[in-house]
Amino acid sequence: EIVMTQSPATLSVSPGERATLSCRASQSVSTNLAWYRQKPGQAPTFLIYDASSRATGVPARFSGSGSGTEFTLTISSLQSEDFAVYYCQQYNNWPRTFGQGTKVEIK
Amino acid sequence: EVQLVDSGGGLVQPGGSLRLSCAASGFSFSSYIMNWVRQAPGKGLEWVSGIVGSGGSTYYADSVKGRFTISRDNSKNTVYLQMNSLRVEDTAIYYCAMHNYGFQYWGQGTLVTVSS
Numbered sequence: 677e678i679v680m681t682q683s684p685a686t687l688s689v690s691p692g693e694r695a696t697l698s699c700r701a702s703q704s705v706s707t708n709l710a711w712y713r714q715k716p717g718q719a720p721t722f723l724i725y726d727a728s729s730r731a732t733g734v735p736a737r738f739s740g741s742g743s744g745t746e747f748t749l750t751i752s753s754l755q756s757e758d759f760a761v762y763y764c765q766q767y768n769n770w771p772r773t774f775g776q777g778t779k780v781e782i783k
Numbered sequence: 784e785v786q787l788v789d790s791g792g793g794l795v796q797p798g799g800s801l802r803l804s805c806a807a808s809g810f811s812f813s814s815y816i817m818n819w820v821r822q823a824p825g826k827g828l829e830w831v832s833g834i835v836g837s838g839g840s841t842y843y844a845d846s847v848k849g850r851f852t853i854s855r856d857n858s859k860n861t862v863y864l865q866m867n868s869l870r871v872e873d874t875a876i877y878y879c880a881m882h883n884y885g886f887q888y889w890g891q892g893t894l895v896t897v898s899s
Contacts, residue, residue, distance in 0.1 A: 767882065772833065774820075
């Protein structure tokens, strides 16, 4: 099983500032990596696929990068709706696995 | 418009069974891998099971292997999760999700509570 590790666990950022989230895989997943945002009480929503492609309707302030075992999600200018929990997930191998999540909170 | 509607959750005693359903619409259902993902109260996301479009291959997390069975009926555009020998630690919101370069679409979730 591929273990996905996200850091930091919590990120405190002021509105309008930049946030950088990291995700590491225990073995290579190529670029078969997705990012999700989950707001309280809601299902996750799809942000990034193939490590760096934005899903339909996702604002340009979200960008993803990386390949192999190291990945990054950057939110260039945090909006109020971006204060949430973010998960990375690999879909290179079965079982599919998620990171434990990074909570982005208001500083 | 793509829609996934999860149903079938509820309160069940340890050792009991439950069958979840996910009704899909708005896309060519038989062409996509479908998954179940769960989230225990206050915890992160855990992938549970997946099934390919034809139903010919299924996959499970170790935590549910031998107890849960995923299936699909492409004539009804529905995916199921049969959950047997339920444990307290299976308590969670269960989401179905459609795979398309990641889990592109999610259901609203259905709550399963395992308690005596």
